[in-house]
Amino acid sequence: MTAYRTLDPEGVKRFLAARRELAERLGGEAQDWTVREVSDGNLNLVFLVFGTTGRLCVKQSLPHVRVDPDWKMPLDRTAFEAAWLRRIEPLVPGLTPAFLDFDPEQFVLTMECLDGFVTLREALTNGADPIAPSRILGGFVARSAFLTSYLAQPFEAVTPDLAFFSGNTTLTRITVDLVLTDPYREHPRNHWLPALDADVAAMRSDPQIIARIGALQERFLTTPQALLHGDLHSGSIMIADHDVRVIDGEFSLYGPIGFDCGLYLAHLALAHAATTDAPRKESLAAAIKAFWRTFCVDFLHLWKTQAHGADLYVPTTFSNALHELDALRTRFINGVFHDAVGFAAAEIVRRLIGYAQTSDFDHIQGQQSKADRQRVALSFACALLRDAPADIDAFTEMLHPQANLRITTLPETT
Template sequence: MLDNPNSDYRILTLADLPAYLAGLPDIAAMLGGGTADWRCEDVADGNLNSVFLVDGPAGGLCVKQALPYVRVAGESWPMDVRRAFFEVSYARRMAPFVGSLAPAIHHFDAAQFIIVMEKLAPHIILRSALIAGAHHPRVPVDVADYIAAASFHTSDLAAPFETKAADQALFAGNIGLQRISVDLVFTDPYVIHERNRVTVPLAGWAAAFRADIDLKEAVTRARLAYLTHAQSLLHGDLHSGSIMVTATETRVIDGEFALIGPSGFDIGNFIAHYVMAWFAKPFHGSGPAETARFRDLLAADILVFWQRFEAQFLAHWRGFAGAADGLPASHFADPVAAARAETMRRSYVADLFRDAVMFMACKIIRRVLGFAQIADFLVIPDEVVRAQAQAAALAFARSVLLHPARYGDIAAVVAAMPRFEGAGLDPAPTRLL
């Protein structure tokens, strides 16, 4: 299934790219013309991989290669190139469920760990749009549809258990990137670690989180849920940097963190980045009126996203007529039992919500106190101002983890955000917020 990653692997450079693509007749035909006609560009801006865009007379393509180390960290942090295999496996598994909400995969080179896929243009990264204050109302609906379809159809609710077992057997091999998630999301932010990139004025918050045993207990529950709740096939890194948008199109990209895990993880990750965009917004240079307007839109997006997810997930389930082991149709056939099945569906979705809110909070904390910082905050030039925006997000996340009963529905989550705005650089006063 996997070639030995050490055999023929070599890093593809911008200079080598045309010759490489010319060796793939179907791909060359999609570009049209010959190598002299192709314009190639290095556009890597994620943390892990090489990414090139290529344009020819007949069309454009995106070429992505997994590097044997973490690109932003350099060769001192090695990383298994087979993650490209898992990204392609994930994309192929998703395709029937999510259609055009993910880019088309045209070619996978299993020796070089290179993926050739649809070039997304004029799509931009959702994170950039959020920072620029450009609202994309389709995105929460589209991403809700994506996650609802993925998390229903790859679960035991939608298939005989053998289907998920096959996914489990395959994606259990994707340990290189799971190691990143386990360390960077669930462990490092709560200890002193050289990888953590904490803004200096947030030192008090970081120390408070390291000492907060209630918080670490809550995070342990989240980590154990991540490690042991094998509910559905997840994207595993579904944030605003993994979504490309135009006014009319949404594409979820970069599924290399794919794993079988708790369905609430992708949901919470997506919400977390809207929450952080909301906390960062006042410091992105727009005036108070525009800030208020855009924040209202972000808050509405979060509500729309969850409501759409819930409706779509339930619609998939109610409409499902195939064989599945999770809730066997034979047990819930008569009208009374069918009514109870509906109660159980709603209870299942309520569990997903609780998980999602828990993971949302973990995702906020790791983006502020951990290694992989996000541009939403990094573009704020003044370190103290940036830390104040981040502290508000931290205070919110801490409250969510310590007091989950206060966040029993999506309206409560959204309504609570403004209360944490003035949290400030001293973590103590907001302890019980």
């Protein structure tokens, strides 16, 4: 047992050289290997390692937030990411990096190298097709959620994972605070463009919005429907050609399925607000619909074909109520949609005015233009929180700024 030490490129080589199976994958000797640090999140070190015959990705937890070394972080989150990856990989073959190794003393996760991939966020900013990956991600969420849920198996198969992932309190605390609480109150971690002052004040004094956020806090903490990714934004997704991979499962926990759906929808909506190009907007709106429809179709198909032995909606009790079973399935999906709408809104809000913002608006020239685009996104989010759309078509209709005039005009006219 060795004490935890933060890795540097030489340390990465020593770490891998000491692990025969990983070293053999790289090929050659340690001095032949190239290490490239690609850390860009706030919580981890990430290295890509290139050998003579293979390559690897090495990820290690940092003991503090990168930009704020006083904000200490327990190291165990890589353990949750490793557990998530091992649990999810067989359920969604080809849609995650391959798990290779986890070292619980150095909190080092070694996995397939996704060199040549870029984040979906970067790809979207550069004009990549949003529809094809969104369809794939709809299927990813459907499979990973359904197959880890109570709908797919006896409850005894769920509770050990529920118990384990409920220990992931460090990163769940971040979601509870930074996504679902702080943006709706004064907090030094919040920040936004001064031009949005009135919008933020109006949002915080809107009782409907505050009530909806309260209800979402309850849904997030007390609805363990399935094992969630927990941070499914466009920076947690890597793409290359037609290959899509979901990474960074360190926020994983049992929660409402709509949380994963909502985060993904939020980031398509942010990209939509950040562009002024009409065909591009149409394409992002189509991607939103493609994600949701694929999720629904795949989730329902799994439910109808792979629910053997589950304790919910037990088929042997429903022989005289097949129509009602269909209705219950629709109600379940509608419930996921309602959650998704709320969590999408909360994610958009926090990416505009909370601690960890998004780069989607970085390319916009001029503070005023940037604030205008951000106000469109914030108004959309506030409208979602005030009056939830009934379906995905209504959701995309609300992407048009004129649909959500109230929040953009209210603070300026009163």
